[in-house]
Amino acid sequence: MPTGFATIVMFGATLLLLFNPLFAQTPLPEPDHIVIVIEENHAYGQIVDSPAAPYLNALIKTGALLTNAYGVTHPSQPNYIALFAGSTEGVIANICPLVLTAPNLRSALAQVGRSFVGYSEDLPAVGSTDCIVGSYVRKHNPWVNWQASPLNQVPSAENRPLSDFPADFSSLPTLSIIVPNQQNDMHDGKDPDRIRRADEWLNAHLSGYVQWAETHNSLLIVTWDEDDGKSENHIPMIVVGPMVRQGRYDERTDHYGLVRTVTDMYGAQPIGLSRQAHPITTLWNAPPLRR
Numbered sequence: 001m002p003t004g005f006a007t008i009v010m011f012g013a014t015l016l017l018l019f020n021p022l023f024a025q026t027p028l029p030e031p032d033h034i035v036i037v038i039e040e041n042h043a044y045g046q047i048v049d050s051p052a053a054p055y056l057n058a059l060i061k062t063g064a065l066l067t068n069a070y071g072v073t074h075p076s077q078p079n080y081i082a083l084f085a086g087s088t089e090g091v092i093a094n095i096c097p098l099v100l101t102a103p104n105l106r107s108a109l110a111q112v113g114r115s116f117v118g119y120s121e122d123l124p125a126v127g128s129t130d131c132i133v134g135s136y137v138r139k140h141n142p143w144v145n146w147q148a149s150p151l152n153q154v155p156s157a158e159n160r161p162l163s164d165f166p167a168d169f170s171s172l173p174t175l176s177i178i179v180p181n182q183q184n185d186m187h188d189g190k191d192p193d194r195i196r197r198a199d200e201w202l203n204a205h206l207s208g209y210v211q212w213a214e215t216h217n218s219l220l221i222v223t224w225d226e227d228d229g230k231s232e233n234h235i236p237m238i239v240v241g242p243m244v245r246q247g248r249y250d251e252r253t254d255h256y257g258l259v260r261t262v263t264d265m266y267g268a269q270p271i272g273l274s275r276q277a278h279p280i281t282t283l284w285n286a287p288p289l290r291r
Contacts, residue, residue, distance in 0.1 A: 007277075008098060028265050029243035029285075030220075030265055030280060032264075033173070033175075034174065034218075034219045035178060035221070036178070036220075037178045037179075037180070037223070038080065039114065039198060040140075040187040040225055041115060041186060041187045041227070042186050042228055042235070042236075043234055045234075046237045047065075049281070050205055053199040054199060055207070056222065056236075059210070059222065059240050063241070064244045064246060064283040065249070067160070067250050068251060068252040069234070069252075070235060071226035071233040071253065072255050072256065075094055076094060076225050078091045078092060079225040079255060081100045081145070082255040082272075083194065083223075085105070085142070087102065087272030087274075093208040095139075096131035098148055100148075102151075102152060102271070104271060105259065106146070107152035108263050108269055108270075109262075111177060111268060111279065114175070117164075118159055120160075120161060120162060121136065121162040122136035122161065123159070135188070137182060140185070168213045171214070178205075180198065214249070223237045223238075224236060237258070245284060247283070249282045251282045251283075256273050256274040280285045
């Protein structure tokens with residue numbers, strides 16, 4: 001979908017440039033809260049319009065679907081790092097433990113007075129640095145790699161189990177990232193059962209937040225780390241909230257574009273390769289007029 005549309009009309013010797021506001025690029029909103037959920041290893045065509053994912057497709061019908069979104073690499077861990085730091089930081093495999101020092105979403109938001117917490121399902125304790133515990137895996141938890149860092153540190157108190165996700169949504173940090181365990185993020189099992197299980201998990205854990213968000217300037221983004229290795233890393237990206245214009249949008253983006261969108265929303269400095277990325281611009285409602 002185009003971000004702008006201009007028509008040239010000639011009256012006598014005068015040219016008029018008419019700008020159609022229907023297609024105008026809308027300024028980025030500033031949500032009170034953003035919740036990002038990261039799913040695993042599925043391509044766009046495996047999720048969109050799939051009968052195994054009724055809740056995700058209901059979110060698409062009420063929100064926006066980016067039809068031209070991509071992961072940046074394979075395997076999982078560098079994609080998670082890219083979603084948190086705007087760069088893979090040179091990581092090309094699943095490695096544990098790992099210590100990283102580059103600027104990240106937490107450090108960028110902190111510089112403008114905004115907050116972050118990462119929530120991992122089945123993380124054994126606040127601040128845990130374990131590599132694998134049951135269905136929890138550290139390779140899907142990027143912020144823990146900055147927990148022992150001398151630079152751009154993520155405090156251990158911000159590395160929390162999903163059971164700490166607030167029941168009072170008004171107490172959410174500015175940015176929350178939720179990582180389900182490998183049983184619930186479409187990683188383990190076979191399709192369509194693993195898609196169905198993750199879809200039911202999302203409905204059970206997020207439907208209350210989604211309903212609340214509609215009247216509280218809050219934004220949900222559901223994305224995938226990577227595809228199934230068969231579709232050029234083409235993934236779904238679903239965006240839901242009161243600032244979202246319902247529809248399907250072919251604006252091309254990737255993990256770096258998502259990171260750039262988040263930092264630009266709050267006037268934070270862009271990080272990593274997201275400096276060269278464009279924020280997502282086509283799907284936002286115009287802000288209400290101030291009286």
